[in-house]
Amino acid sequence: MKKLEILGTGRALAGKRVTNDDLARLVDTSDEWISTRTGIKERRFCDEGEDAYSLAEEASRKAITSAAIDSSEIDCVVCGTISGYYVTPSMACVIQKRLGLREDIPVLDVNAACSGFIYGLEVARGLLSSTGGRYALVIGCEELSRLIDMTDRNTCVLFGDGAGAVVAEAADEGLYESVLGARGGYEITVTxxxxxxxxxxxxxxxxxxxxxxxxxxxxxxxxxxxGIELADVDAFVCHQANARILDHCIRKMKLDPSLFYKNMDRYGNTSAASVPMALDELLETRGAGAGSTLMLVGFGGGLTWAGVLIKISDRYKCADQRGGSV
Structure with a gap:
């Protein structure tokens, strides 16, 4: 079985900024109520002319540019999402067509909710291993604003829209491990x-x-x-659902809080998009870089959970080193 390294990353932010005060004008809530319970101060909703597909396309183009490869070199596409407009075609198929990718590659969506991006990495690893491919485009994308129940103040304040993507490269050797699981239940549902x-x-x-x-x-x-020591992990990128959840786990495990990246204060819970968005932002802000060892952790509807230990390729280029476009 091949290993994976992350060669390129990208993210796309929805255009409409929605603060807690904005929501307080629509539902019985307040900035204090939301922020103290979740750590969320604002989130992004798709604006006019935007949707899940445009966000996924933008993030994917940025990831391919970051990887400094040609789009024709992509050997599979896996998209984690729960908010596509269609049962079929998959969002991955739509993005394949929009990017003009080859037609002789496997392309599919993965529904594991907030764990979807990490599930997608493992699916992509299997596809590259079985087909002999080299590069996978793995996307996490959501337009949750169109699924929000604005009569439920406990959930409508949590979610936002966005997309993140990576180009992962297969390697015969390297530092890569994954764990995945689920506990079937209805604690989170999308009808x-x-x-x-x-x-x-x-x-x-x-x-x-x-x-x-x-x-x-x-x-x-x-x-x-x-067999790695946690002291040798450069950063932890967890699903950005709730600051209290992360803080509780950090205290429980007696880990350094500065190693856990957070951006839910600005984007809310973007489900499958949250880990790749946070990953791209972490790398952009130089909180980690080429050669870094990261743990990515997701948890969410299903109920699913997933984690991956993965390295950022030594060939990774930060944002100000990139050039060109796809």
């Missing part, structure tokens, strides 16, 4: 397809209990499988 409008529902207390167990479980499992 549809069917005659009713799709809406997000969530049992927040149960999800909190699940998450504060899943994150340490993933980190411990990756440590055991890889």
């Amino acid at each position: 549809g397809p069917g005659p009713e409008v799709s809406r997000i529902g969530m049992d927040g207390k149960e999800v909190f209990k699940f998450a504060v167990d899943a994150i340490p479980k993933c980190i411990d499992a990756l440590k055991v499988k890889s």
Whole structure:
């Protein structure tokens, strides 16, 4: 089985900035209520002319440019999402067509909610291993604003829109381990397809209990499988659902809080998009860079959980070193 390294990254932010005060004018809530419980101060919603597909396309183009490869070299596309407009075609197929990628490559979506991007990395690794391919485009993209139930103040304040993407390169050797799992249940739901409008529902207390167990479980499992010491991990990029969840886990594991990247204060919970968006932003701000060792951890609807220990390629270029376009 091949290993993976991250060669390029990109993200796309939806255009409409929505603050907690904006939501307080629509539903019975407040900035204080939201921020103290979640750490979220604002989020992005798709503006006129934007949708999940345009965000995914933008993030993908940026990732391919970052990787400094030609789009014709992409050997598979995997997209983690729960908010595509169609049951079929998959969002990955739409992006394949928009980018003009080759037609002799596997292309598919993965539905693992907030763990979807990390599940997608592992699916891409299997596809590259079985086909002999070299480069995978792995996307996490959501337009959750169209699924929000604005009558439910406990959930409507949490979510936002966005996309992140990476180009991952297969390698015969390297530092890569993954853990994935699920505990089937209905603590997080998105209804549809069917005659009713799709809406997000969530049992927040149960999800909190699940998450504060899943994150340490993933980190411990990756440590055991890889034999690496956590002191040798340069940064942890977890699903950006709730600052209290991350803070609880950091205290429980007695880890350095500065190693855990957070951006949910600006983007909210973007489900499958949150890990690749945070990853690209971390690398852009030089919190990590070429050669870095990272742990990525996701948890969410399903209930699913996933973690990966992965290296940023020594050939990775930060944003101000990139040139050209796709």
